[in-house]
Amino acid sequence: MDPIHENSLSEVTDESDGCGAKFSVLVVSDKFQGKPLLARHRLVNSVLQEELKTIHAFTQKTLTVEQWKAQS
């Protein structure tokens, strides 16, 4: 995945056993700061607009750097 922001981390897990239709992603970015969940997910969706057309199942978790540090 293209990084949304320099200060970001993304982790993609293929859950489809290789058929490539089911993914979950963890995106950590300061660009999410102050944005509600829906806006964060919409941001990720817009970056992956083309890819999502062929992905059947997509799960995402969107955290700011601060939130990510707090949980790990």
Next chain:
Amino acid sequence: MNNLLRRNLLPIYNNAIKLTYRPFADAATKEKIDKIVKNNKVVVFMKGVPDAPRCGFSNAVVQIMRMHAVPYDSHDVLADENIRQGIKDYSNWPTIPQVFINGEFVGGCDIMLQMHQSGELVEELKKVGIKSALLTAAEESPKSEEKK
């Protein structure tokens, strides 16, 4: 004859004014979805029906609604190809299930799950006059009274 013509042509004419940049089929579907999402406080577009969801993500949303004892309308997108694509265009959201509260798109499975976990869902439901069963249970239990 005249009446028949008027009845058939008038809606087309109206749609053409509202959405001149869109083909008629899309405009008709959009109007249909508009009505559906405003028909009830909570509306869920899913694969299958609440008693037999045909997708794990749809099932998760059904389970959340059940936990909060939310009354809602559900629509099976597998039963209508126009709605299946139309709802994605309508809310600009690429996946099913989709949840609407008070006619507004709230999110899909991930968002519902996180709103459920954070307690935000209880608040959103409260705004539209639905009291979550989890809230009722918390009030009745003396343990949570102590916490307050």
